[in-house]
Amino acid sequence: MTKSSVTISLVEAARGGPFILWEGLEAGCKTAKDLGFDAVEVFSLGPEQVDSDELEKLLGDYELSLAAVGTGAGMVKHGLSLTSTCSEERAKAKEFIKQIIEMGGRFGAGAILGSMQGRWGGELSKEDALKLLAEGCAELGEYAKQFNVPFIYEHLNRYETNLCNTVAESAALLNTLGDDHNVVILADLFHMNIEEVDVASGLRDGQGLIGHIHFVDSNRKPVGLGHMDFDAISATIKEIGYDGYISAEALPYPGEYEAAKQTIESYNKYFG
Ligand code: LER
Ligand code: MN
Numbered sequence: 001m002t003k004s005s006v007t008i009s010l011v012e013a014a015r016g017g018p019f020i021l022w023e024g025l026e027a028g029c030k031t032a033k034d035l036g037f038d039a040v041e042v043f044s045l046g047p048e049q050v051d052s053d054e055l056e057k058l059l060g061d062y063e064l065s066l067a068a069v070g071t072g073a074g075m076v077k078h079g080l081s082l083t084s085t086c087s088e089e090r091a092k093a094k095e096f097i098k099q100i101i102e103m104g105g106r107f108g109a110g111a112i113l114g115s116m117q118g119r120w121g122g123e124l125s126k127e128d129a130l131k132l133l134a135e136g137c138a139e140l141g142e143y144a145k146q147f148n149v150p151f152i153y154e155h156l157n158r159y160e161t162n163l164c165n166t167v168a169e170s171a172a173l174l175n176t177l178g179d180d181h182n183v184v185i186l187a188d189l190f191h192m193n194i195e196e197v198d199v200a201s202g203l204r205d206g207q208g209l210i211g212h213i214h215f216v217d218s219n220r221k222p223v224g225l226g227h228m229d230f231d232a233i234s235a236t237i238k239e240i241g242y243d244g245y246i247s248a249e250a251l252p253y254p255g256e257y258e259a260a261k262q263t264i265e266s267y268n269k270y271f272g
Helices: 025-035 052-061 087-105 126-147 167-175 189-195 199-205 230-239 256-271
Strands: 003-009 039-043 065-070 110-113 151-154 183-188 210-215 245-248
Touching (some): 003 025, 003 065, 003 256, 025 039, 025 052, 025 256, 065 245, 087 110, 087 126, 110 126, 126 151, 126 183, 151 167, 167 183, 183 189, 189 199, 199 230, 245 256
Parallel strands (some): 003 245, 065 110, 110 151, 151 183, 210 245
């Protein structure tokens, strides 16, 4: 059985970005609970912005799980990436992500590597960048093992990274990590709509490797407000045996509450 989740952004600098709820943890948890979501996914500036005891209380009071935690602020706020050509910068990036792994790990939630994967170019060849990315993912996956959570790698569309853009490319990256790695793929349906030949076959490329899904339509609006074929997509998600979170990462369109409501109605239609 899949579980529903909705994103809460605590990062003001990311306003305009594809997160549904923006009014803080408490308001976000309340809306999630009122609408019947199973979980929330939290995008924060870093561990210092989230009071873990408060989060524990909110999750308990509103009977929600924590689906995942984002690391993007490491790039947005500190300009850190795992593929920096400077080893000190890479070490800082890993340190930042480890703290977020700890924050989420307490609640059974994995940390997501998105924009902090960086890009290749200039002095850095694609091959070397992919090696740095693989090294970083392997180390962070290993680190996450102590919390029994995976490290979640999210490939992005071509306008956001030039490293991996498809599920097959992410699967190839993970296959270089050895048998006991602890890294899963995040299949963000918006990125897949841009990059895959066909979203359903892209999902099949990730069978057994996909550990998280960002639920969103073709135009980054909530599911149902774009032109993706969610009958086919949901059938494939079930066919590949995926049973993790289906987490809404979409623009708060036409408003936050309406976007969350549109999302849970779509979730219930396709997965309920
Ligand atoms: C950004 O496009 C995105 O999909 C996020 O989940 C990654 O930071
Ligand atoms: Mn995403």
